[in-house]
Each structure stands twice: as C-alpha cells, then as structure tokens.
Amino acid sequence: MLKARFGDAVVELQSEGFSPAFVVVAPAAVRDVARFLADDPALSFDSLMSLSGVDYKDRLAVAYHLHSLAHRHAVGLKAFLPTESPELPTVDDVWPAANFHEREAFDLFGIVFTGSKDLRRILLPEDWEGHPLRKDYKYPDFYHGIKV
Amino acid sequence: MSNDPAHGRPPAPPGHGAAPAPAVGPEAHVLVGNADLFVNWSRKSSLWYLLFATACCGIELMQAGASRYDLDRFGAVFRATPRQSDLMLVAGTITHKMADRVKRLYDQMPEPKYVIAMGSCANTGGPFYKDSYCVVKGVDLLIPVDVYIPGCPPRPEALIDGILRLQKIIMKKKNVYGAKA
Ligand code: SF4
Numbered sequence: 547m548l549k550a551r552f553g554d555a556v557v558e559l560q561s562e563g564f565s566p567a568f569v570v571v572a573p574a575a576v577r578d579v580a581r582f583l584a585d586d587p588a589l590s591f592d593s594l595m596s597l598s599g600v601d602y603k604d605r606l607a608v609a610y611h612l613h614s615l616a617h618r619h620a621v622g623l624k625a626f627l628p629t630e631s632p633e634l635p636t637v638d639d640v641w642p643a644a645n646f647h648e649r650e651a652f653d654l655f656g657i658v659f660t661g662s663k664d665l666r667r668i669l670l671p672e673d674w675e676g677h678p679l680r681k682d683y684k685y686p687d688f689y690h691g692i693k694v
Numbered sequence: 695m696s697n698d699p700a701h702g703r704p705p706a707p708p709g710h711g712a713a714p715a716p717a718v719g720p721e722a723h724v725l726v727g728n729a730d731l732f733v734n735w736s737r738k739s740s741l742w743y744l745l746f747a748t749a750c751c752g753i754e755l756m757q758a759g760a761s762r763y764d765l766d767r768f769g770a771v772f773r774a775t776p777r778q779s780d781l782m783l784v785a786g787t788i789t790h791k792m793a794d795r796v797k798r799l800y801d802q803m804p805e806p807k808y809v810i811a812m813g814s815c816a817n818t819g820g821p822f823y824k825d826s827y828c829v830v831k832g833v834d835l836l837i838p839v840d841v842y843i844p845g846c847p848p849r850p851e852a853l854i855d856g857i858l859r860l861q862k863i864i865m866k867k868k869n870v871y872g873a874k875a
Binding site: 690 | 790791793794827828830831835836
C-alpha cells in the first residue's frame with residue numbers, strides 16, 4: 547500500500563525477524579510517509595514511541611517506532627543515511643514528541659533534522675565537541691580543564 | 695584548669711584561701727586551646743549539609759536524613775541553599791555538564807566548609823570509570839574532599855560513619871583568631 551502510494555521512496559520491507567516490521571524509506575520521503583501514516587484513518591499511527599539513531603559504521607540510520615492507539619498495531623520506519631552529512635526532514639510537526647528524540651539523535655549521533663523547530667543539544671553541554679555515540683568518536687582529553 | 699601542675703602554674707600555697715591571680719602571659723596557650731575546643735565543638739555539632747544529590751546515592755542520603763537513621767541527632771540537618779551550608783555531601787554521579795554547577799555551589803558556601811564524597815561515583819567515577827565520555831572521574835578533580843565514603847551506594851550507616859569521621863577531623867582543627875587567614 548505504501549509502495550503504491552510513494553513508489554520508489556519505499557525501499558524495502560523488513561518483516562523477517564523484525565517485530566514490528568520495518569519499512570525502509572528514502573530519507574527525503576520520511577516526512578511525507580510519516581504524515582500519511584499518522585493521518586490515514588485506516589492506519590492512524592498517532593503515537594511515536596521512539597526515534598533513535600543507529601551507527602552501522604558504514605552508514606547511519608534513524609529508526610522510528612510507531613503505534614496506533616485506535617487500532618492497536620505498530621510499525622517501524624527506518625531511513626539510512628550517509629555517515630558524512632546525515633540529513634533528514636523533521637517529523638516534529640507530525641508528532642510533537644519527536645522534538646526531544648530528534649534533539650537526542652542530533653546530540654549523540656550528529657544527525658541533522660532539517661526544518662526542526664528547535665534543534666539544540668539536549669543531554670551534553672552546549673559547547674561539547676563531537677557526537678559521542680558515533681563509533682568513530684574520539685574522546686577529548688580535557689573538558690573545561692577536567693580530565694575526561 | 696585547676697592546680698594541675700601540668701599547666702605549669704605553681705600550686706596555691708597551702709592555707710591560702712584567696713583565688714589565685716588571673717593567669718596572663720605564658721598561660722595564653724591554654725586559653726587558645728580551649729577556644730579551639732569550643733569553636734570546633736560548635737562547628738562539628740551543627741554540620742548543616744546542602745540539600746543536593748545527583749543520582750542514586752541521593753536516595754540513601756534521603757534515607758539517612760529521614761527518621762529511621764536520623765542524621766539530626768548529630769546536628770546535621772539539610773539546608774536548601776549553599777549559603778547556609780557547612781557541608782557538601784556529593785551524593786551521586788557528577789557529569790561534566792554538572793561539574794560547573796557543583797563548583798559554583800561549592801564556591802557559594804561560606805567558610806569553613808567541608809566536602810564528603812559519597813559513593814564510588816563521587817570518589818572515582820565508579821561504574822562509569824571506564825569508557826565514559828560524560829562522567830567526572832572523581833569529584834576531587836573539582837573541589838577538595840575531606841572524607842571519602844566507599845560503596846555503591848553506601849548504606850546510611852556508612853554515611854553516618856563518614857559524618858562522625860568528619861567531626862573527628864573538625865575537632866583536630868587549629869583555628870587562628872584575629873589574624874587574617
Ligand atoms: S556510587 Fe552507585 S549508587 Fe552511588 S550514584 Fe554512583 S552508581 Fe549510584
């Protein structure tokens with residue numbers, strides 16, 4: 547159904563060994579697909595359970611876990627991004643809860659959510675350098691004169 | 695301060711009923727010693743600690759302050775502002791983001807001030823010692839610590855022991871009066 551509507555933007559369906567099944571979409575289409583999943587009455591995924599970043603070493607990914615309170619079903623959404631300049635449209639107008647999750651993914655993985663209302667670091671200090679959950683992250687020696 | 699010969703004062707002549715003349719000069723050290731005792735005793739008996747906890751150790755701190763373990767009986771009550779506190783109990787993990795705040799709170803406390811590092815996290819970074827980018831590996835990198843309490847978390851008894859130890863340390867302090875420190 548998604549394939550019919552969004553064509554090539556939907557890359558693959560990962561259902562074997564995944565619970566819930568994951569729909570892999572092209573990064574640029576994430577927001578449109580999300581909007582459709584949230585608004586379509588047959589699907590109405592009104593709850594964003596989590597939004598997390600993943601580092602696969604050769605590429606990054608963002609995984610969305612969606613749940614529908616009305617229909618009690620769940621689905622996952624996944625987008626793969628290049629390690630250099632990972633960019634993704636924000637979904638914080640589809641699910642306002644997405645904002646904190648996006649800030650976390652930005653803070654720890656350096657994934658930039660374009661069009662976000664408020665994309666600041668959320669956990670680490672404002673002047674921290676780098677994104678520590680990246681696999682290639684190098685620890686700084688000192689932070690504000692304190693050994694790390 | 696009686697006629698104890700250890701104080702160096704000659705014993706009052708037998709049969710002489712009048713009180714000895716007030717001691718001056720060489721006996722001044724006795725006076726200083728007693729003032730130290732008094733000042734230290736009043737300091738150790740009113741260790742007001744800062745109401746401040748950053749992680750799980752704080753739960754044990756609350757328990758130690760509550761009625762079952764009752765820190766009040768040692769004169770230790772919590773204060774909600776650093777400006778009225780004598781003692782900072784660092785109860786919990788200190789992250790680098792928190793470090794600047796800890797330092798600022800410490801700087802706001804009036805002298806004399808004491809610090810107890812409670813739990814492995816405050817001592818060394820504890821379970822976050824290895825491979826953590828965000829945890830300060832011991833609060834003594836930030837502020838001077840008087841007593842370290844091991845444990846993850848230390849039981850309230852251990853915390854009370856730490857406070858008693860700090861009281862012993864305070865009782866040994868030598869104070870300087872009337873001079874610029
Ligand atoms: S020492 Fe243990 S109990 Fe205390 S703050 Fe650290 S992890 Fe928590």
